[in-house]
Amino acid sequence: MGSDADLTDSESEGGFVQAEVSTPVAGPSPSGKGKGPAKPAGGNKSSRKVILREPSPTNDEEGDDEGDAKENDGHGPSGRAVAKGSAGKDDEEEEEENMDHEELGKYQTVDPDKMRAVLATFTPEQMSRYECYRRSGFQRANMRRLLQSVSGGPVSVPMTIVISGIAKMFVGELVEMGRIVMTERNDTGPIRPTHLREAYRRLKLEGKVPQRNRPRLFR
Amino acid sequence: MVGMTPAANSEGGPGGGGAGKGKANAAQQATDGSLKRKRGLFNKDLRLMMYGFGDDPDPMPETVHLMEDILIDYITDTVHKSQNVASRRGKLTTEDVMFLVRKDSRKFARVKELLAMNEELKRARKAFDLDEEKLATEF
Numbered sequence: 085m086g087s088d089a090d091l092t093d094s095e096s097e098g099g100f101v102q103a104e105v106s107t108p109v110a111g112p113s114p115s116g117k118g119k120g121p122a123k124p125a126g127g128n129k130s131s132r133k134v135i136l137r138e139p140s141p142t143n144d145e146e147g148d149d150e151g152d153a154k155e156n157d158g159h160g161p162s163g164r165a166v167a168k169g170s171a172g173k174d175d176e177e178e179e180e181e182n183m184d185h186e187e188l189g190k191y192q193t194v195d196p197d198k199m200r201a202v203l204a205t206f207t208p209e210q211m212s213r214y215e216c217y218r219r220s221g222f223q224r225a226n227m228r229r230l231l232q233s234v235s236g237g238p239v240s241v242p243m244t245i246v247i248s249g250i251a252k253m254f255v256g257e258l259v260e261m262g263r264i265v266m267t268e269r270n271d272t273g274p275i276r277p278t279h280l281r282e283a284y285r286r287l288k289l290e291g292k293v294p295q296r297n298r299p300r301l302f303r
Numbered sequence: 304m305v306g307m308t309p310a311a312n313s314e315g316g317p318g319g320g321g322a323g324k325g326k327a328n329a330a331q332q333a334t335d336g337s338l339k340r341k342r343g344l345f346n347k348d349l350r351l352m353m354y355g356f357g358d359d360p361d362p363m364p365e366t367v368h369l370m371e372d373i374l375i376d377y378i379t380d381t382v383h384k385s386q387n388v389a390s391r392r393g394k395l396t397t398e399d400v401m402f403l404v405r406k407d408s409r410k411f412a413r414v415k416e417l418l419a420m421n422e423e424l425k426r427a428r429k430a431f432d433l434d435e436e437k438l439a440t441e442f
Binding site: 213214215216217218219220221222223226230231234235237239240242243245246247249250251252253254255256258259260262263273274275276277280281284291292293294295296 | 344345348349351352353354355356357358359361362363365366369370373374375377378379380381382383384386394395396397400401403404406407409410413414417418421
């Protein structure tokens with residue numbers, strides 16, 4: 085599955101990670117799933133005021149389709165990109181932007197024109213990765229089941245949304261730190277558990293991982 | 304007890320594969336009410352997510368499994384900690400989680416954004432339904 089550029093993946097990694105840093109992005113799909121690692125709140129796109137008041141069936145359907153089509157993405161990260169790639173990058177961009185326009189009227193910490201300019205310079209591989217980054221999320225049912233078994237009581241819908249968002253950001257931190265560890269060790273290819281463990285250890289030192297017990301200083 | 308349910312058999316099954324049997328068994332488990340940790344609870348989602356964040360398009364199954372373990376620990380610890388600071392007895396609110404995440408500015412901003420967006424979507428859907436009703440009555 086996926087791209088043909090596996091060997092050059094590590095190179096595009098660097099490029100992509102940098103692009104990620106410079107282009108804050110936050111809009112999730114209409115289902116409100118949490119997405120996006122480090123980005124400051126908000127949204128990306130233009131000053132076009134949100135058309136939430138008017139009934140816009142096409143926009144809503146489009147949004148619902150994309151929200152529900154998340155399951156289809158399981159066919160492979162490149163699956164959806166390939167399907168859309170034929171339509172051209174611009175259509176995909178616009179579709180994503182429409183999706184964000186209707187939700188993120190107020191949250192604009194990113195200049196949408198700059199965002200569009202950066203998106204236009206993406207290679208297809210970067211675009212598919214970016215798309216996966218935006219669209220991926222945890223299944224609400226699974227998350228709710230997990231939360232209920234942990235907390236022992238009913239869990240509200242906003243709670244699942246919030247926890248899913250936080251969890252996704254945590255995954256992002258781990259993967260990014262794992263890549264940093266990999267480059268330090270001059271490794272290539274997929275991230276291995278050893279990198280992940282080292283990344284987890286470093287995140288613990290930074291304090292980004294909740295610790296259960298109080299630190300035992302002198303045993 | 305562990306050997307009884309079909310869900311547990313998937314744990315004893317071919318290891319290392321991380322097969323996504325989670326979903327089918329999850330339906331059976333739903334009636335059970337308890338969550339026995341099946342492999343691959345978030346397999347599909349996690350693979351896409353890791354690719355999006357910079358991993359290989361095809362992440363290693365061991366890595367995905369380890370990531371899921373870490374993630375479930377993270378969620379569990381976060382929920383337990385927020386239960387400790389919970390304002391309402393026995394009920395977890397989003398404010399508790401926000402209190403926990405306050406130190407991490409990115410996550411905090413993200414949480415606020417998600418909640419606000421949720422509100423907006425709810426309002427939008429309500430407005431959409433109202434407009435639909437209006438249109439329906441007009442005809």
